[in-house]
Amino acid sequence: MKQVPVGVSARHIHLSQEHVVFLFGKGAELTELKPLSQPGQFAANETVEVIGPKGSFPKVRILGPARKRTQLEVSRTDAFALGLKPPVRESGNIAGTPGITIKGPAGELAIEEGVIVAARHIHFHTSDAERWGIADKQRLKVRLGGERGMVLENVVARVSPDFALDMHIDTDEANAAGALTGDTAEIVD
Amino acid sequence: MKQVPVGVSARHIHLSQEHVVFLFGKGAELTELKPLSQPGQFAANETVEVIGPKGSFPKVRILGPARKRTQLEVSRTDAFALGLKPPVRESGNIAGTPGITIKGPAGELAIEEGVIVAARHIHFHTSDAERWGIADKQRLKVRLGGERGMVLENVVARVSPDFALDMHIDTDEANAAGALTGDTAEIVD
Numbered sequence: 001m002k003q004v005p006v007g008v009s010a011r012h013i014h015l016s017q018e019h020v021v022f023l024f025g026k027g028a029e030l031t032e033l034k035p036l037s038q039p040g041q042f043a044a045n046e047t048v049e050v051i052g053p054k055g056s057f058p059k060v061r062i063l064g065p066a067r068k069r070t071q072l073e074v075s076r077t078d079a080f081a082l083g084l085k086p087p088v089r090e091s092g093n094i095a096g097t098p099g100i101t102i103k104g105p106a107g108e109l110a111i112e113e114g115v116i117v118a119a120r121h122i123h124f125h126t127s128d129a130e131r132w133g134i135a136d137k138q139r140l141k142v143r144l145g146g147e148r149g150m151v152l153e154n155v156v157a158r159v160s161p162d163f164a165l166d167m168h169i170d171t172d173e174a175n176a177a178g179a180l181t182g183d184t185a186e187i188v189d
Numbered sequence: 190m191k192q193v194p195v196g197v198s199a200r201h202i203h204l205s206q207e208h209v210v211f212l213f214g215k216g217a218e219l220t221e222l223k224p225l226s227q228p229g230q231f232a233a234n235e236t237v238e239v240i241g242p243k244g245s246f247p248k249v250r251i252l253g254p255a256r257k258r259t260q261l262e263v264s265r266t267d268a269f270a271l272g273l274k275p276p277v278r279e280s281g282n283i284a285g286t287p288g289i290t291i292k293g294p295a296g297e298l299a300i301e302e303g304v305i306v307a308a309r310h311i312h313f314h315t316s317d318a319e320r321w322g323i324a325d326k327q328r329l330k331v332r333l334g335g336e337r338g339m340v341l342e343n344v345v346a347r348v349s350p351d352f353a354l355d356m357h358i359d360t361d362e363a364n365a366a367g368a369l370t371g372d373t374a375e376i377v378d
Binding site: 075080120 | 337360365
């Protein structure tokens with residue numbers, strides 16, 4: 001049995017250091033609220049408002065550390081509320097995606113691209129992937145059990161010595177499956 | 190191939206005739222905005238506000254005709270926003286479910302039970318069920334294809350000469366699968 005812990009990702013944003021400074025002021029740095037499942041990643045104390053053409057979310061959690069490029073990850077439900085139609089993408093692949101307005105205590109900016117619905121994926125430490133014969137970028141089928149059980153297709157494998165074993169799904173997927181963070185999923189193919 | 194059209198159900202409410210009168214005034218009846226996929230069923234012009242312990246929705250569509258008992262059907266995402274934890278249930282099976290406050294132009298009432306997350310299901314006309322060898326209440330596995338493809342388990346078969354072939358999923362399930370009303374699903378088991 002290839003069992004993987006499940007982590008449910010609510011809407012969140014990654015900011016470039018340049019945008020951290022623009023939104024929070026000169027010299028600002030993200031500060032850690034709590035660590036995430038992936039080593040070195042954290043939920044920051046800081047939040048921003050994101051404003052779309054149809055709606056907005058006043059408090060979107062920033063995940064740190066700062067990244068190369070700013071990226072907002074929303075569920076499809078969130079996207080409808082914002083009035084955007086972002087594609088399903090792997091993190092970091094933002095070419096041609098919609099932009100949005102981001103507001104912090106020190107400023108407001110509009111990014112031209114960077115809004116995605118995150119493709120469901122599993123982080124594998126290299127040792128997990130080797131043990132199970134799974135390659136980076138491989139598409140997997142993964143079962144979430146229970147009353148709203150389902151088998152998710154096209155779950156992207158991401159393999160790195162920097163990763164800890166964890167499956168990331170968004171709130172739509174979690175709610176459709178009746179799943180919660182800490183549940184266990186099974187790779188079936 | 191056992192192919193079934195998909196219908197996505199947004200949050201909606203069914204009202205008893207007694208509650209129609211209470212919420213819309215003496216002599217009120219639901220009026221048809223547009224027909225639904227099931228014969229005789231319709232989206233009404235009328236809407237109500239529903240108010241939960243944490244949040245509310247100002248315009249929830251009423252589906253007619255009036256039913257024996259009032260029932261609010263929400264997604265799990267909606268349920269979190271309202272501050273309720275309704276179970277996944279088949280329509281009509283509301284014993285022990287949470288209540289909610291409902292407000293119309295002529296009055297406001299609190300129901301003691303009636304809020305559910307609808308169990309995904311397929312309406313079969315008796316002739317479809319016979320042709321495919323499917324029994325009422327049978328649990329099916331149904332595949333939604335595409336980039337966010339998935340196989341849904343525990344899809345409840347509902348068979349009646351009054352039904353038209355249609356699979357009903359909620360907005361969480363549709364968004365998790367990237368599905369829209371009018372898509373086609375396939376019964377795989």
